[in-house]
Amino acid sequence: MKTKLFLLSLFITGLAQAQVIELELFASGLDRPAEIVNAGDSRLFVVEQTGRIQILNANGSVNTTPFLNLSTMVSGGGEQGLLGLAFHPDYETNGYFFVNYTDLNGDTVVARYTRSSTDENVADATSAIVLLTIDQPYDNHNGGCLRFGPDGYLYIATGDGGNGGDPGNRAQNKDELLGKILRLNVDAASPYIPETNPYVGIEGADEVWALGLRNPWKFSFNDGNIWIADVGQENIEEIDKVVATAAGVNYGWKCFEGTAVYSTDNCSLVEMYTQPVAEYVHEGSSRCSITGGYVYTGTMYPNLQGKYFFADYCTGEIGMVDGSTLSWLGDFSPNITTFGEDMNGELYVGGSGSVYKIKDTTVGLNEFADSAFSLYPNPAKNDVTITLKDGSDSGLASVFNVSGQLVLQEHLNSGDTKINTSQLQAGVYMLKLQVAGNGYNTKLVIN
Incomplete structure (x- = not known):
C-alpha cells in the first residue's frame, strides 16, 4: 500500500516562479529496479535487474506473483541482468511484449513474449521468441533500453561493449551492433529489418539506426523527437535530442565525450557528429553517471510540462532540461536507476529498491x-x-x-x-x- 508522504523538497529558481519538487514513496521492497513502464492501463510494470517483472497497482501494492520471472536465465551483478521492457503498441489485442537481458554467458538477448491467455497479470513464460542476440566482449556497457517509436518500430539501445574508452572502437564501426540505437520491424517476418534503415543495401549493419554512443542509459520519444541520455567516460554526461525520423545520426563517441574531444584515433575529419543538446561535468562534484528520463506530458503539474527530466546515479540529483538549459532540482538521496511514466504521463523514479512519484507542489505560475x-x-x-x-x-x-x-x-x-x-x-x-x-x-x- 502507499505509505505516508516521503517529502524531499527543494525550492529552486529557473521556472516561472519558485518551485517545489517532491518524491512521494509509491512502492518498496523491490529488487534493483531497472525500468518502469506502463501497458496503457493503471498498472506499472517494474523490471528488476535480477530477472523479474513486477506489477504495481494504482494504490502502490505489488502483486504477489511476478508478471514474468527470468531470474534463472539472466546474468546478475554489475551492469548485467534484465534491463529493458517494451509493450507492443497493439498489446491490448496481441499480448506481445519485448525484453532485453544479458544471458548466462553475458551476451545480450532481445526476445518477444506473450501475455497469458487466461490472466492479464502474468505472462506465458514458454512463449519466448528470440529476435536478436549480440556477443558482449565485457560485462559492462550493455545499454538495454527498449522503446517503440512513433513509427511503430522497436528501438534498442546498445552500449559500446564495455571496458573503458571503447578499446574495440565499436561505437564508430557501422558494421558492429554495439554503441548504437538499433531499429527493428517486429511485425515483419525475420530478419525484422525496416527497409528505410540507413545502412540497408550499403556498408553497415542493417539493424543500425544511429551510432556513436557509449552507454545510452535510457532513451524516450516525445513530440516527434528522441531523447537519449548517454553515460560519459570520465568527465561529461550528455543528453542528446534529435528529430526521431533522422536516420544514421552519429553522436560522436569515442571521438567526443559530450562536446569535448576524447580521441582522434579512427575519427573522421568529414563525419558530421551530432552534439548533445545539454551536458554536465563531474568536476567539483560527486556526479558520475546519467539516468535518462522523459519529457513531462502529464496534466497535474503545468509548470513541468514540456521539460525533460533526468538524474545522476551517484548523487541522486534530479535535473531538468528546458530548451537547452540544464538545471538541478536537488539531491533526492536514492541511487536513481530509472524513470517511468504512467498512462497519464505522470513521472516516477526507481532506485534503492523503491519507486517514487515525482510531484510539484507549488501553487503554479504565481505565488x-x-x-x-x-x-x-x-x-x-x-x-x-x-x-x-x-x-x-x-x-x-x-x-x-x-x-x-x-x-x-x-x-x-x-x-x-x-x-x-x-x-x-x-x-x-x-x-x-x-x-x-x-x-x-x-x-x-x-x-
Whole structure:
C-alpha cells in the first residue's frame, strides 16, 4: 500500500516562479529496479535487474506473483541482468511484449513474449521468441533500453561493449551492433529489418539506426523527437535530442565525450557528429553517471510540462532540461536507476529498491498569496469555497487523486463558488485551477 508522504523538497529558481519538487514513496521492497513502464492501463510494470517483472497497482501494492520471472536465465551483478521492457503498441489485442537481458554467458538477448491467455497479470513464460542476440566482449556497457517509436518500430539501445574508452572502437564501426540505437520491424517476418534503415543495401549493419554512443542509459520519444541520455567516460554526461525520423545520426563517441574531444584515433575529419543538446561535468562534484528520463506530458503539474527530466546515479540529483538549459532540482538521496511514466504521463523514479512519484507542489505560475483566487477551508471536509479575484468571471477547478485520476470538476463563477467535497475520501488531492488563462496547482486536504 502507499505509505505516508516521503517529502524531499527543494525550492529552486529557473521556472516561472519558485518551485517545489517532491518524491512521494509509491512502492518498496523491490529488487534493483531497472525500468518502469506502463501497458496503457493503471498498472506499472517494474523490471528488476535480477530477472523479474513486477506489477504495481494504482494504490502502490505489488502483486504477489511476478508478471514474468527470468531470474534463472539472466546474468546478475554489475551492469548485467534484465534491463529493458517494451509493450507492443497493439498489446491490448496481441499480448506481445519485448525484453532485453544479458544471458548466462553475458551476451545480450532481445526476445518477444506473450501475455497469458487466461490472466492479464502474468505472462506465458514458454512463449519466448528470440529476435536478436549480440556477443558482449565485457560485462559492462550493455545499454538495454527498449522503446517503440512513433513509427511503430522497436528501438534498442546498445552500449559500446564495455571496458573503458571503447578499446574495440565499436561505437564508430557501422558494421558492429554495439554503441548504437538499433531499429527493428517486429511485425515483419525475420530478419525484422525496416527497409528505410540507413545502412540497408550499403556498408553497415542493417539493424543500425544511429551510432556513436557509449552507454545510452535510457532513451524516450516525445513530440516527434528522441531523447537519449548517454553515460560519459570520465568527465561529461550528455543528453542528446534529435528529430526521431533522422536516420544514421552519429553522436560522436569515442571521438567526443559530450562536446569535448576524447580521441582522434579512427575519427573522421568529414563525419558530421551530432552534439548533445545539454551536458554536465563531474568536476567539483560527486556526479558520475546519467539516468535518462522523459519529457513531462502529464496534466497535474503545468509548470513541468514540456521539460525533460533526468538524474545522476551517484548523487541522486534530479535535473531538468528546458530548451537547452540544464538545471538541478536537488539531491533526492536514492541511487536513481530509472524513470517511468504512467498512462497519464505522470513521472516516477526507481532506485534503492523503491519507486517514487515525482510531484510539484507549488501553487503554479504565481505565488498563492498573489494568485487570482482564494481557497478555504483547507483542510476541508464537506465543501470548499473558491473565490475569484481581480474581476475574473469564470474558471475551472479540477481535483485529482494521488494516482493522477480526475475525481471532481466544477466550473467557477465570479465571486464565491462552493464545491461539494463530501464524496471524496479523506486524503491528499491535487487541485488544479484555470483562471484568466493561467494555471495554478495546490494541495487540497480532505479530513
